[in-house]
Structures are given as C-alpha cells and as structure tokens.
Amino acid sequence: MVDNKQQWKAWLYLSPAIILLLVFTVWPIINTVRMAFLDGYKGLEAAGGATFSFGVQNFVKVVKYQKFLQCLGNTALMCVLTVPISTLLALFIAVCLNSIKALQKPLQTIFFLPYVTNTIAIGMVFAAMFNIVGSFIGTQNELISNAGIINNIITFFGGSNVNWINTGSSYAANIAVMVVYIVWNALPFKILILLGGLQSVNKQYYEAAKVDGTSRARTFWRITVPLLSPMIAYVVITGFIGGFKEYSSVIGIFGQSMGPANDAGRLNTMVGFIYDALSSNNQGRASAAALILFGIILVVTLINLYVSKKRVHY
Amino acid sequence: MADNIKVMKEKDISKVTRRAKTGGVVAKVLTYAFLVFMAIVVLFPFYWMINSSLKSIEEYRMSTPTFWPQHVMWSNYSEAFRVANLGRLFLNTVIVGVVSTILSLIITVLSAFAFARLQFKGKNILFAGLLATMMIPGELFTITNYGTVNDLGWMNTYTVLIVPFLVSVFYIYLLRQNFLQIPNELYLAAKVDGTSDIKYLWKVMIPLSLPTIISITILKMMGAWNSYIWPRLVANDDLHKLITNGLRGTAFLDEAGETNYPAQMAAVALVSLPLFLVFVFLRKYIIRGVSRSGIKG
Numbered sequence: 197m198v199d200n201k202q203q204w205k206a207w208l209y210l211s212p213a214i215i216l217l218l219v220f221t222v223w224p225i226i227n228t229v230r231m232a233f234l235d236g237y238k239g240l241e242a243a244g245g246a247t248f249s250f251g252v253q254n255f256v257k258v259v260k261y262q263k264f265l266q267c268l269g270n271t272a273l274m275c276v277l278t279v280p281i282s283t284l285l286a287l288f289i290a291v292c293l294n295s296i297k298a299l300q301k302p303l304q305t306i307f308f309l310p311y312v313t314n315t316i317a318i319g320m321v322f323a324a325m326f327n328i329v330g331s332f333i334g335t336q337n338e339l340i341s342n343a344g345i346i347n348n349i350i351t352f353f354g355g356s357n358v359n360w361i362n363t364g365s366s367y368a369a370n371i372a373v374m375v376v377y378i379v380w381n382a383l384p385f386k387i388l389i390l391l392g393g394l395q396s397v398n399k400q401y402y403e404a405a406k407v408d409g410t411s412r413a414r415t416f417w418r419i420t421v422p423l424l425s426p427m428i429a430y431v432v433i434t435g436f437i438g439g440f441k442e443y444s445s446v447i448g449i450f451g452q453s454m455g456p457a458n459d460a461g462r463l464n465t466m467v468g469f470i471y472d473a474l475s476s477n478n479q480g481r482a483s484a485a486a487l488i489l490f491g492i493i494l495v496v497t498l499i500n501l502y503v504s505k506k507r508v509h510y
Numbered sequence: 511m512a513d514n515i516k517v518m519k520e521k522d523i524s525k526v527t528r529r530a531k532t533g534g535v536v537a538k539v540l541t542y543a544f545l546v547f548m549a550i551v552v553l554f555p556f557y558w559m560i561n562s563s564l565k566s567i568e569e570y571r572m573s574t575p576t577f578w579p580q581h582v583m584w585s586n587y588s589e590a591f592r593v594a595n596l597g598r599l600f601l602n603t604v605i606v607g608v609v610s611t612i613l614s615l616i617i618t619v620l621s622a623f624a625f626a627r628l629q630f631k632g633k634n635i636l637f638a639g640l641l642a643t644m645m646i647p648g649e650l651f652t653i654t655n656y657g658t659v660n661d662l663g664w665m666n667t668y669t670v671l672i673v674p675f676l677v678s679v680f681y682i683y684l685l686r687q688n689f690l691q692i693p694n695e696l697y698l699a700a701k702v703d704g705t706s707d708i709k710y711l712w713k714v715m716i717p718l719s720l721p722t723i724i725s726i727t728i729l730k731m732m733g734a735w736n737s738y739i740w741p742r743l744v745a746n747d748d749l750h751k752l753i754t755n756g757l758r759g760t761a762f763l764d765e766a767g768e769t770n771y772p773a774q775m776a777a778v779a780l781v782s783l784p785l786f787l788v789f790v791f792l793r794k795y796i797i798r799g800v801s802r803s804g805i806k807g
Binding site: 203205206207212216217219223225227231239285293296303305306307308309311313316318321325344345380388440441443448451452471474475482483486487 | 537538541544545546548549551552553554555556558559562570571572573574575616618620623624625628629630633636640643645646647648649650652654655657658673674675676677679682707736738739743754757758774775778781782785786788789793796797800
C-alpha cells in the first residue's frame with residue numbers, strides 16, 4: 197500500500213517537470229527531426245495546409261549552401277584557434293597560481309571575474325578597445341576607422357594601426373579580435389577547473405622530481421600535464437562544445453550585422469545560420485542545420501573522448 | 511673510494527640546491543610578472559568601460575585616448591537611462607528573473623525529491639532519459655519552441671520568457687545528488703511522526719541543501735540577466751524587451767545616425783554592475799555551481 201502511495205506521489209511531484217519537458221524538450225526533438233526530413237518545409241505554408249514530401253533535400257540544400265559553408269568555416273576556425281590557446285594559457289596561469297603563496301587568493305578572484313559578465317556587454321567594450329567607429333583627429337570631418345586603445349599600444353611598440361572591425365577590415369583581423377575575446381571569456385572556467393585539479397594533486401610526485409633534479413619544463417610536461425589530463429580533457433571537450441555554439445560573442449563585437457559594415461554576415465556562425473533560417477520561416481532548413489550541428493558536436497566529442505582515452509592517465 | 515663518492519655527492523647536492531635557489535628566485539619573479547600581466551589583461555576591459563562611459567563624445571573619439579576623462583560626464587548615465595529606456599528593461603529583466611527563479615526552484619526541488627527519496631516504477635530509466643537530453647544543443651529545441659509559443663499566442667508576453675526554460679535537468683541532477691547525501695533515516699523518522707512531505711522538505715531537506723539551492727538561484731538569475739537569443743526572437747517589443755537586447759539595438763543612435771558611444775558604455779556599465787556585486791558577495795556559490803557544470807548561465 198505504502199509503495200503504491202509513493203508511486204502516486206512521485207508522479208505528482210514530477211508532473212510539472214514532466215509536462216514542461218514533454219512540451220518544450222521531447223516534442224521539439226521529434227518535431228525537429230520530422231521537419232528536417234520534409235523537403236522544403238516551411239511553417240507558414242504548413243499552417244496553410246500545404247504538404248511536404250519526405251526526403252533529405254533540406255540537408256542537401258544546406259550543405260550546398262555557400263552561406264552555410266561560410267558559417268561552418270567561421271565556427272570551426274574560431275574553435276580550432278581558441279580551444280588550444282585558452283587551454284594552454286589557462287594551464288600556465290593555473291600552474292603559476294598554484295606555485296605562489298602571497299596574492300594567490302586576490303589573483304584567483306581577478307581571474308574568475310570575466311565569468312560573471314554579460315557576453316554582449318563586454319563584447320561591446322572589446323569592440324570599443326579595438327576600433328572606435330568614426331573617430332577623428334581634431335576636426336569632425338577627418339574620420340578615421342582605425343583609432344582605438346589597442347592600436348595605440350601597437351603603435352607605442354612600433355607597429356602600425358590595424359583596421360580591426362570597421363568597414364574595410366580584413367577577415368584575418370576580424371578573426372583575431374574574435375579569438376582574443378573568446379579566449380578572454382573562456383579563461384575563468386578553465387582556470388577554475390585546472391586549479392582545482394592541481395590542488396588535489398599529490399605533492400609527493402613533485403618532491404620526487406625535485407630529489408632527482410628534474411628540470412621545471414620536464415616536471416611540467418612529464419608530471420603536471422599527465423596528472424591533470426582528466427581535467428584538461430574535460431575543459432577541451434566542454435570548450436569544443438561551447439565553441440561550436442558560438443554566437444553571442446560575435447553579436448557583442450559586431451552587432452546584429454555579424455560582420456564589418458561593408459560585409460554583413462561575414463563572421464556568422466552555425467547557430468547564427470539556424471536563427472537566420474528560422475527568422476525567414478525556413479523551419480526545414482533550420483532543423484537540418486541544427487541536426488548537422490548536433491552531429492558535428494557529437495562527432496567532435498567522440499573524437500575527443502577517443503583521444504583522451506588513449507592519452508589520459510587516471 | 512667510498513669517501514670520494516660521498517664528497518662528490520655532497521658537492522653535487524650543494525650545486526643542485528644552489529642552482530635551484532637562484533633558479534627559484536628568477537622563476538618566482540617571472541611567475542609573478544606573468545600573473546600580474548594576465549591580471550591586467552583581464553581587468554583592462556572593465557577599466558576601459560568605466561573610463562569610456564564618463565567621457566564626452568568628443569573626448570571619446572580622440573585618436574589619442576585619455577586614460578581618465580578630462581571632464582567626468584555623469585550625465586552619460588542618465589542619458590543611457592533616458593534613450594535606451596533602461597528603467598523598463600531593468601524592470602522586465604527583474605520580473606522575468608525573479609518569477610522564473612522561484613517557479614524553477616519549486617519544480618527542481620519537487621523533482622529532485624522524487625528522484626532522491628521516492629520509489630516508483632521506471633525511475634532509473636526516466637532519470638537517464640532526462641540526463642540524455644542535456645547533450646542536445648538548445649538551438650535544436652528553439653526551432654520548434656518558436657512555433658509552439660506562437661501557436662499558444664504567447665508572443666511578446668512575460669510567459670514566453672519564463673515558461674519554456676523552467677525545467678533544468680542539470681539543476682535537478684545537482685540537487686538530487688545533494689538530497690541523496692541526507693540520510694534516509696531522517697525521512698523515515700519524519701514519516702513515523704506523521705510529518706507531511708512538504709513540511710519535511712521545508713524543515714529538513716531545503717535547509718540542509720541550502721548552499722546548492724543558493725547556487726541554483728544565482729545561476730538562474732544570471733541566466734535571465736544574460737539571455738539574449740530567445741528574448742530577441744519572441745519578445746522584442748518595448749514592453750517586454752530584456753536588458754541585453756536593449757544594449758545592441760538602435761537606441762543609442764542620434765538624429766544624424768551616429769552612435770552615442772559614451773552613453774552606450776554607460777549602459778554597459780550599468781548592466782555589468784549587478785553582476786559585479788553578485789560576484790563580490792556570492793562568488794563561492796557561483797564557483798560551487800559552475801565547477802560542476804561548465805554551463806554559462
């Protein structure tokens with residue numbers, strides 16, 4: 197009897213969660229797959245009574261679409277650049293933080309600060325640091341598009357001004373800005389995880405290395421990195437997953453045009469492509485792209501897991 | 511022979527330790543230099559945000575920037591409030607944040623309790639199924655949900671910003687793990703005493719898992735504060751727009767189509783301020799939450 201009562205109660209307590217999940221999670225999974233495999237599916241036409249035939253045309257169209265390939269390329273490029281850079285940088289910072297005593301806590305606090313920020317808001321600050329739009333020297337008419345504090349620092353060290361994000365800027369410069377911002381944003385989480393890992397490492401390994409007179413570099417690559425490998429694998433995998441979903445950071449830097457004013461959409465990403473398709477009522481195309489994104493994330497994660505299985509020492 | 515070896519050993523050891531000592535000082539200096547440099551890199555955007563937000567537009571545009579405004583323009587902040595309608599945006603965000611956090615907590619606590627304490631058929635399969643949904647990127651849900659909320663007539667309401675995201679599988683998981691650590695004997699004792707489930711939850715489970723609940727609350731509030739994509743898609747009217755959406759709109763354009771950047775930076779600073787306060791006072795709860803998730807917001 198008690199058992200039955202528990203059953204009844206359990207489902208009662210779970211009912212709000214289950215109802216919401218059925219509507220907003222389970223049904224979308226089914227429906228997205230359905231729409232992706234209905235050729236040229238459009239929500240408005242479907243509401244008007246149009247029928248669509250089953251097929252893989254959405255996928256074929258998306259993959260052949262130049263814009264999609266550009267979005268895929270941008271996303272993959274940002275991922276491939278930012279994940280290793282942020283992981284290595286976070287690793288060095290974590291190792292350094294772990295090796296000091298004075299100032300450790302305040303520095304740790306500072307390094308965590310970017311985590312608690314609004315991606316779009318701080319992206320706008322980065323945009324202002326790289327290039328002030330419409331700045332002038334002296335008079336209102338002398339508009340220049342490559343002023344900004346970063347350029348001042350570059351010229352201070354003898355370099356020349358770069359047009360980072362304004363009209364006429366190069367793709368490489370755009371990507372460089374994105375990489376800097378994404379790495380800045382990604383550091384806190386990675387430092388947090390890696391430092392946590394370091395603090396639980398057994399000190400005996402280091403004492404043994406010291407007795408053997410092992411060099412610092414060798415200690416780092418032969419002891420620290422292998423011992424931390426589970427955490428490194430974790431931040432790399434979550435980094436790739438997050439990286440393939442990059443979107444807000446581009447909005448933060450470039451605004452809704454997703455690129456410099458003369459080339460809107462140049463830095464569009466996979467997620468951006470899905471939303472564009474959705475806004476233009478191409479649900480079939482959006483669903484196909486979302487499934488492709490899911491597939492890519494799945495494959496990249498599996499590759500990561502496979503590699504880490506061979507390399508990670510538990 | 512043995513003596514010889516001993517002497518050599520001592521010599522080597524002293525050499526090694528001496529090298530380690532001088533190397534140690536250099537390494538210490540380099541370590542601190544690197545860390546301080548990186549700390550400056552991390553902090554610089556915040557300084558630049560405040561610096562820019564207090565400048566006049568002419569000073570802001572100077573190609574040789576000033577490191578502190580010549581005339582501190584507090585008026586940029588009131589200007590930001592006026593042109594971007596920040597007051598309304600703040601209000602909307604707070605309404606959505608508070609309501610969705612409270613409802614979400616109720617759902618999370620009840621679900622976590624059922625999974626942690628009650629026995630029912632299909633419990634393990636259901637729980638595994640829930641965890642599996644965490645792997646799917648949110649964009650996949652959005653496409654259908656956009657149509658669903660449209661059919662429900664929820665466009666441009668608070669409901670559309672609150673209801674679709676009330677259930678977080680991750681929070682249920684987090685709280686369930688915490689509930690499991692509380693000995694079951696307490697529950698059985700409460701049952702013998704005739705205490706109701708709700709009272710037991712309220713008097714025992716929730717107080718004992720308060721740190722996790724606080725973590726969830728903060729992360730959920732931050733999520734509302736930082737959400738951008740979904741609100742822009744479904745509630746972009748002036749009455750329901752959320753704060754992040756107001757920043758990247760056209761509000762800061764003047765009559766000539768030029769952006770008032772100092773006012774925009776002031777708005778950015780105003781949006782960042784609550785997050786900064788949360789960070790200063792509640793950092794440890796945020797860290798507790800994120801070190802287990804890797805999810806932002």
